Amino acid sequence: MNAPPATQALKILIVEDEVIVARDIAQQVQAMGYQVLGPTSMGEEAVGLAGMWRPDLVLMDIQLAGEIDGITAAQTIRETFGIPVVFLTAYAADDILARAKLTEPFGYVLKPFSERELSTVLAMALYKHQAEAKLLTTTRQLQALSRRVLEAQEQERRRVAIELHDELGQSLTAIKINLQLGERFKDQAPADLYQENIRIVEDALQQVRSLATALRPSMLDDLGLAPALKWMAEQSASRSGFEVQFHHERTLERLAPEIETACFRIVQEALTNITRHAQASKVKINLRRDADDMVLTVADDGRGFDTAAMRERAAAGASLGVLGMQERATLLGGTLDISAQPGQGSTVTLRCPWRTQGENV
Template structure:
């Protein structure tokens, strides 16, 4: 029967054995037997102290140790020293079977005993068993060392509990998570006491399921010995013994505090984004949209699936300003903030003005990780600004035309005063100067001629005054003034003008009466100049909470849009003047017409502004 071979550096060799025996003849005999059995004796010692040194230097595979040795140290003490220092297996040689000696020898965990005298077969059997056990123990130690290395190197918290829930083992990562310096320090506490109260029962229920043969997962919060709170994601499984009985629980827990906090922060962030009335869009470094809030979707009319993963270029269209788009791109490329306004497009194709602010977000290395855009729909403001600018333009045009009209009116009044009233006064002067020279004409005749000239002058002054502002408007009110104006224009234009009123006995505020009269006056002037009509109807009525003035003709009509466009360009003083007067009294002027179907002008103003106090 061949002896066990020892593998060293991949090659098989004979087992090397150190013999410790104080009787030289016995020692020599043992060495010879070892050679015959296929072993290699590497040395011999008769003293325990020397045997310890030889074991250290020679590193044999096995030591045959006589218990009774000469000197102060016996074989049991030497075996314990060798076993502790080099983990070399020892087989005791003894001629005695004393119980106390065997009890001491067992404390050194020997790999066998052999009683003297022994046969070669007995020696071989004991040696082979010892070498086999040593090899098995070595593999076990290596496996345990590998397991311990993995156990300690594992970045997650690894714990082993017994069937009663007591902590048996924990790795270094777990100690750090629980803020403990050692297993013993942590074992002084009940683990459930280190779990947040809200999750203790869940943890105990998990342990019961695992000990019943199930695996389980649980997220829970712990409080370390230093007071630090952490979130753990634990995966637990049962551990069985050689008979298949569940005796322990293995738990591998991951620290998910950052993930949990990040999730909570995202929830808070999402809540804040949902509550913000302005549109918010978050893009990655390559400008693809990562997240938008509800306000963004409401402003643009998009769905999240329409925009997430794409760029905001889908909001741009033909009317979007190319220069602004270029400045946005330049700011983002250089990591600068951008603020400006851009005309964008909604999902349905309608446009809106976007007041946009873009800010880059950098990471810890200074690289841009995100862009955050804040957008606000300012369409109403832009339209109001445009309307205000248009209104200012109209006012400027109106002012220029009013000044021009004033000068024209002054020239006309000056002309009439010079040509009409001046002539009358000159005639009176000539009559007075020549009254003495014309003795043949009686004084009575001369006075009658002067009175006629004065009457004509007075009539001319009254006509001019009425043209500037009819006294009937101030004395009698709007309705009589409209009737007077209708009579005057009907006679001059040779058309039928009908005036109908439901407020004959009601006086209005002076500014209301003036505005209505001037609007009607301008409308009649335009009708006489351009309409070529036969009939004009003027109607004044009270309708619910409004005063309504309507002027309608059956003339040739016109294109309203074209007329309004000319008015905005400053080419229609009359229409701009009417609109301005309506606006000043809080009213609305509406003009309806089309070629060949006459025209209809309506002024509506609030009734509570129109009625004068009694």
């Protein structure tokens, strides 16, 4: 039995009980540019090799030596390892095919077959598996994002409720008490009671403004994206101590509202991550037009991170911020790229179609 090669070509495990046929299939598969694993003629051994080598696809004969046949082996491999299986068979009996269908195979190759038939079935099976894997990953990400968004929504509602109760509620209670005192004692009320009420009202107004700004800055709606990003960057820099540089494409036209909102939230999340984790001294934000695209970048000179590990956390739903940024980019018909290296900072890049107010999607 041959050991698996060390190159990066797609790996195919061949399970065939006829030695000559197995050798011929292996030669054909190798000529197509795939790595050949095996071959083996035993169903039990096929399961073990699939678990050890994790091939990209298993080419499985239905009739095998040993205690289990190819259908049983295929079912175990699919359920345990999630590896796609294509059946090889000389039997087209309805009962065998019906039983084989229960294992959800990615194709059938009826013996005898041509090299073209084999090549087509393998290519389609691998493509289908990759598409299903992407769909499964996307579905899991959306489920995780939906779950975390609901959690974040409840946390935000709780925060707003506490702000209203503890800050604004106390101010209004103080005003009420002062008005009751003034009504009760009339001319005997303290001389500065009126001024105190004015001060409390001014404080309450400031609390309302702060709360509204935290939810959505009016600057974004009134003045546009560039002033809002500049304001937010300066606020983050003053709190966190890093230097910020902001450059933007000067234009007389406002971008579409959904683009402005998405850009603002993506930069907000990027700056939050920089503040929490990067230990950066400089941050550069750039908003520009590239042909028909808008390009927004947020770069820092901080500690960086492992992008592969970050993507795994995001795929598992452990990073709501990254999933949220990616989802916003997708809804704009754009892409989000996050590049970083440990010790060399990071860059977040959003690219989407440049669209101004009033333009149709």
